[in-house]
Amino acid sequence: MNIACIGLGLIGGSFALSLKKNFPEIKRYGMDKNPKHLEKALELNIIDKVLKDTDLLSMDVVVVSIPVDKASTVIQEVLDKVHPKALVMDMGSTKGELCTAIADHPKRDQFLAAHPIAGTEFSGPEAAFSSLFEHKTMIFCDVEATQSALVELAKSLIAPLEMSLKYMDSKAHDKHLAYVSHLSHISSFMLGKTVLEVEQNDKTIFDLAGSGFASTVRLAKSNPVTWTAIFKENQSEIIQALEGYIQNLKTFQKQLESQDYSQIQQELVNANELKPILNGILKKEENGN
Amino acid sequence: MNIACIGLGLIGGSFALSLKKNFPEIKRYGMDKNPKHLEKALELNIIDKVLKDTDLLSMDVVVVSIPVDKASTVIQEVLDKVHPKALVMDMGSTKGELCTAIADHPKRDQFLAAHPIAGTEFSGPEAAFSSLFEHKTMIFCDVEATQSALVELAKSLIAPLEMSLKYMDSKAHDKHLAYVSHLSHISSFMLGKTVLEVEQNDKTIFDLAGSGFASTVRLAKSNPVTWTAIFKENQSEIIQALEGYIQNLKTFQKQLESQDYSQIQQELVNANELKPILNGILKKEENGN
Structure with missing residues (x-):
């Protein structure tokens, strides 16, 4: 063959x-x-x-x-x-x-x-x-x-x-992937940008950042040509996913401004719901590598 | 002793x-x-x-x-x-x-x-x-x-x-950490929230998400009590860091809406600058574990 x-x-x-x-x-x-x-x-x-x-x-x-x-x-x-x-x-x-x-x-x-x-x-x-x-x-x-x-x-x-x-x-595929993959990449790329804008001294980032930062920003290392193409091809679904993410960040910012810490803690407890799913994904990844 | x-x-x-x-x-x-x-x-x-x-x-x-x-x-x-x-x-x-x-x-x-x-x-x-x-x-x-x-x-x-x-x-410490640590946690918690809101079926997230998603959302597993306290104690610096992040996400969203893909690709190239820093952090982490 x-x-x-x-x-x-x-x-x-x-x-x-x-x-x-x-x-x-x-x-x-x-x-x-x-x-x-x-x-x-x-x-x-x-x-x-x-x-x-x-x-x-x-x-x-x-x-x-x-x-x-x-x-x-x-x-x-x-x-x-x-x-x-x-x-x-x-x-x-x-x-x-x-x-x-x-x-x-x-x-x-x-x-x-x-x-x-x-x-x-x-x-x-x-x-x-x-x-x-x-x-x-x-x-x-x-x-x-x-x-x-x-x-x-x-x-x-x-x-x-x-x-x-x-x-x-194929349409459902693009909608789901906008959330579980494409949005992660944007969040990572923009987190990298935000930190690089403020921390002019790379040494400071290196010294102060731990594995948490490295994990969250890992995808900012991804290939720009590959990912620009993905953002282009899935533009409308990604704009919608991004809008949801920005709104959630703004809500969190407002809760922080109004010092509503019990609500903030509840948000974190809710996000913890991902634990079993993430542990499952990591297990899947370990089996795969 | x-x-x-x-x-x-x-x-x-x-x-x-x-x-x-x-x-x-x-x-x-x-x-x-x-x-x-x-x-x-x-x-x-x-x-x-x-x-x-x-x-x-x-x-x-x-x-x-x-x-x-x-x-x-x-x-x-x-x-x-x-x-x-x-x-x-x-x-x-x-x-x-x-x-x-x-x-x-x-x-x-x-x-x-x-x-x-x-x-x-x-x-x-x-x-x-x-x-x-x-x-x-x-x-x-x-x-x-x-x-x-x-x-x-x-x-x-x-x-x-x-x-x-x-x-x-101590004040400089809190300002830097707002960017290289606290913001990562918020980005992760809110990314988790955004995905959980849309994907009602955990199985879909599990099936479709790869290691990239798991890495970006890993910090959403963090302890809510510990992290609510950190957000409370570093409230003003975090609000500022979060504002910068939200603005960058909005700019990206606008570039996507106006289909300015050459600018988007440039943004990703710029974020790639983190590569050597991240590789250094990972090396540091490997030595530590």
Whole structure:
């Protein structure tokens, strides 16, 4: 079997490495717009061969893992060129705009919209590792629009990763992810900005900050290109999630101004409700790494 | 030497355990308002003996690690009763209000305002461990108000912990900590609240959230009593820090509304500046644990 990975960063690179580990017989072709990434991917054995345009017709599967604002163009170009029996899937973090954009493509039923809930704050082929997806959640969106044989093919490729597979509508996916992922990134980026504006001396931050700060601001290290694209593709849902967050912060600020400490304590007790969920996520992550 | 630890939660308990490890000859007395904590501290060998009011005069050192809004009252009561050569120190996260409140106490020069930058999202004596403070930062505030011999005594007790010792003015301490610690907690608590309000089904959060969400919301697990007290004691600095954060979030929201993605990407690039600082903090934490 021939599989092409277009985009060889953290996500695409990790998927290619998982193929190498679990299906050594598969020939892995790869392409990345960044020539350094492509070179590195070859060097690190993430792929076997550089994908040429003329190779596309002989691919059984094409996996697209590129910034989400570029995905619909690339996926449509790929669909135009692939074999009528090939599967094309993406690995992006947003799905609504993409699924709308390709809805009328004549080969729509060869495409599967997939989103592995996995990642780190690092990026590029050097950050890729074969177990990134293991035991994580995989979401397939609008699966009824894809040929069922091709859905089964995708499932067989991720089977060794023992992922928890969920099916979602692409619009619902984007709404949920705005809250449980995209908002976390904005909160982290802006927290980083706020602290950097005030603490002109990096040494002060370093000396005074503990693991709590590091944890909360960890996502501020994330890749700006990847995340600008996500914010762009999920703009309207994110604006709404952000509005809710800003309102809650303002309410908290007002409670602080009016010294309503019993209400503040109640807010913290309520937020503590996340404890069992967070402990569960951490356990899931530990199993996955 | 006799040392009393008043407050036997994560901080007080961990300090008592570090004494046991590094100075086995010291007799450790302890007290906690919560009878279960006191019992647990005895059971876990965090302390040797329960501190009675009549024991106070024979203590060489008294370490107060209780919610910061209760600290100035307890510290003044302790100062009233201790031996004229004893050291009283606290371990709280805020210092401005406390140092103002006790400024005129006749035994002010027997008190040292200390803040170890160490903690986890867990609390109570069960969460305590002897290496919590190792290789972390210790801040001594307004040290010129304390007898230098007693400052040296405090330094000798933490010497085996190899902490990085910083001297700060108590007001400056509170201003910096509002940004690098207290704001992180609020951002986390409110992010947790925002997500819980929308995602009525815990299972959805669990399924869709990855390690990024868990990291950003980790501090929402923190103890409500401890943190309400910190917000109360550092109210004015926190309101200001929170205002800066809210303004930055609003600016981001406006950039998103006006689809100014080049500016958004620049914001993320700027926040990436935290990378080396965060990597340094994580290295410091790894050494400490």
